[in-house]
Amino acid sequence: MVQPTVKKNRSQYLYLILLAGFILAVWLGSSMFSLPSSEAPGVASTCDLNKQSCTVDMGEVSITLDIQPRPVRSLIPLNYRVSIDGARASKVMINLQGSEMYMGINQTELTPVENIPGDFSGKGELAVCTTGEMLWRLTVSAETAAGPLTTWFEFRAK
Numbered sequence: 001m002v003q004p005t006v007k008k009n010r011s012q013y014l015y016l017i018l019l020a021g022f023i024l025a026v027w028l029g030s031s032m033f034s035l036p037s038s039e040a041p042g043v044a045s046t047c048d049l050n051k052q053s054c055t056v057d058m059g060e061v062s063i064t065l066d067i068q069p070r071p072v073r074s075l076i077p078l079n080y081r082v083s084i085d086g087a088r089a090s091k092v093m094i095n096l097q098g099s100e101m102y103m104g105i106n107q108t109e110l111t112p113v114e115n116i117p118g119d120f121s122g123k124g125e126l127a128v129c130t131t132g133e134m135l136w137r138l139t140v141s142a143e144t145a146a147g148p149l150t151t152w153f154e155f156r157a158k
Helices: 002-033
Strands: 054-058 061-068 078-085 089-098 106-112 119-124 134-144 147-157
Touching: 054 147, 061 134, 061 147, 078 089, 078 106, 078 134, 089 119
Parallel strands: none
Antiparallel strands: 054 061, 061 078, 078 119, 089 106, 089 134, 106 119, 134 147
């Protein structure tokens, strides 16, 4: 009669350990893959890309993003231009994510602009959103000799 109680206690402990591991995995996963807070440093939160180019100052380095044509709209070919001042970049990528819903993978590697050091350009397009307007987060990632640089810009597009 003692054995069924021991087996029951072991299965309860195993269940609690598995549950705790699952909760820990969900917590770690959500913090690793969540979008950064818009209050974090390095964000051009007060700038409207629908009206002007926007710059983020990151200490000795600044990153400027311009999107044409304005206002930014879905399903319209867009021209991206990134200017990096204060560091020499060898590669620049942009990654677009819907802030309010998943819109698929939308990455573009920018090419250096001839005769303008620190400037990179590329073309892309925003996916259409069924709600009519979407808050987008564009992340700029640059590889430099001093290490990687990353910042982001948020904007709305119809």
